[in-house]
Amino acid sequence: MKNKINIGVIGLGTIGSSLVKLLLERRKVFCDRTGIELNLSRVCDKDLGAKKKVKVAKDMFTRDAKIVINDPDIDIVVELVGGVHPAKEIIMSALSQGKHVVTANKLLLATEGYAIFKKAAQMHRQVFFEASVGGGIPIIRSIREGMVANTFSSIFGILNGTSNYILSKMSSEGVSFKSALNEAKQKGYAERDPSLDIKGLDSAHKIAILSLIAFGKIVTIEDVYVEGIENISPIDIQYSKELGYTIKLLAIAKRNGKELEVRVHPTLQPKGYLLSSVSGIYNAVFIDADLVGKQVFYGEGAGKLPTASAVLSDIVDIAYTIVNDNVSSEFIVPKRLEIKTVKKMDDVYTRFYVRFSAIDKPGVLAQIADHLGRYDISIASVVQKERSKAHIVPIVMLTHEAREKDMQNALKKIDSLPVIKKKSVLIRLES
Numbered sequence: 001m002k003n004k005i006n007i008g009v010i011g012l013g014t015i016g017s018s019l020v021k022l023l024l025e026r027r028k029v030f031c032d033r034t035g036i037e038l039n040l041s042r043v044c045d046k047d048l049g050a051k052k053k054v055k056v057a058k059d060m061f062t063r064d065a066k067i068v069i070n071d072p073d074i075d076i077v078v079e080l081v082g083g084v085h086p087a088k089e090i091i092m093s094a095l096s097q098g099k100h101v102v103t104a105n106k107l108l109l110a111t112e113g114y115a116i117f118k119k120a121a122q123m124h125r126q127v128f129f130e131a132s133v134g135g136g137i138p139i140i141r142s143i144r145e146g147m148v149a150n151t152f153s154s155i156f157g158i159l160n161g162t163s164n165y166i167l168s169k170m171s172s173e174g175v176s177f178k179s180a181l182n183e184a185k186q187k188g189y190a191e192r193d194p195s196l197d198i199k200g201l202d203s204a205h206k207i208a209i210l211s212l213i214a215f216g217k218i219v220t221i222e223d224v225y226v227e228g229i230e231n232i233s234p235i236d237i238q239y240s241k242e243l244g245y246t247i248k249l250l251a252i253a254k255r256n257g258k259e260l261e262v263r264v265h266p267t268l269q270p271k272g273y274l275l276s277s278v279s280g281i282y283n284a285v286f287i288d289a290d291l292v293g294k295q296v297f298y299g300e301g302a303g304k305l306p307t308a309s310a311v312l313s314d315i316v317d318i319a320y321t322i323v324n325d326n327v328s329s330e331f332i333v334p335k336r337l338e339i340k341t342v343k344k345m346d347d348v349y350t351r352f353y354v355r356f357s358a359i360d361k362p363g364v365l366a367q368i369a370d371h372l373g374r375y376d377i378s379i380a381s382v383v384q385k386e387r388s389k390a391h392i393v394p395i396v397m398l399t400h401e402a403r404e405k406d407m408q409n410a411l412k413k414i415d416s417l418p419v420i421k422k423k424s425v426l427i428r429l430e431s
């Protein structure tokens, strides 16, 4: 029986170099725990300088991914290059060469996942991706294996550590957006292109992956309504606090009959709720399913060690199936066809926080309320601050549940009133 598994790692960035270090340092530990020798055979990075990050034998390093992919002794190729190209070509060629693949590439899986899983099924090889969502939290394995007997009604949570770090710092320490983002970059949490984090796209990629494995629905990035945190201002954080809420970037996938709502946006969460106390780099995922009921997963969602831990769990999982000669040809997309379509954002119902910037004179509040009423939007509470010298007052309202399209239409009308002096700020609220 084969009990030595050869591994090739492509991409020696923050996660790749940590993974290599762990594979070398913990070789004996892994062998004691699993009975399998996890042997690092080759490491690759297109940048020669990356070689300095890892202490490997000279002939183990290459700048050419093909050398790893075409090495007949390698069993598992770990793709940690990131982005769509050449990561997709690396994975497809590795599968063609009969390798199993481990990847942390959420952008690639969210955009090309179906083609990759199909290819893996054709080749009877596995593509594992635990590190793509939730950093060190074993969320993918929990959904695919631990909760396989369930029908899911919703999965939502904080899936981007960088955005959560920024919002937490702005809220608790009054730190500016820019300096909080710089800290997240320095600590290695942010993507190479941090706009993916702050514009909500990274969360969108992750919720698309979770939707695929939990609901069996291929959700393209165009299907996901995405709004990031770049327009969240300290004043809205402050008013939300006064009203008893915390602003979090939530990724939400919610079943609605045969439709699935999939959205990412800043969201007010009541202070007593668990998600509102998830701070810093931590992620939290809530799951509601018919057999297990409500479950919460919480942990470090970014960073080299939690992510390398998730990659290693995939390596070990695949290694077990190889040594047991038990590689399944299962197609990762579950054959659950109950979800037909992704719901249009226009038809989604949520509560809202709205901040109007209005002239302080008689009848203004009545004009705003009149337009909201016409669109069937019911006000839950209103706070008006004292006027400033400029005679412009912030009026903050919380609404009851209303349809997105109605709210957008009402805002268009309200923002065109002569008494409104700036574009109104709209943030959704989930309670």
Ligand code: HSE
Residues within 6 Å of the ligand: 132, 134, 135, 159, 160, 161, 162, 163, 189, 190, 191, 197, 202, 301, 302, 303
């Ligand atoms: N940039 C990501 C985050 C890394 O901040 O959550 C983990 O996927």
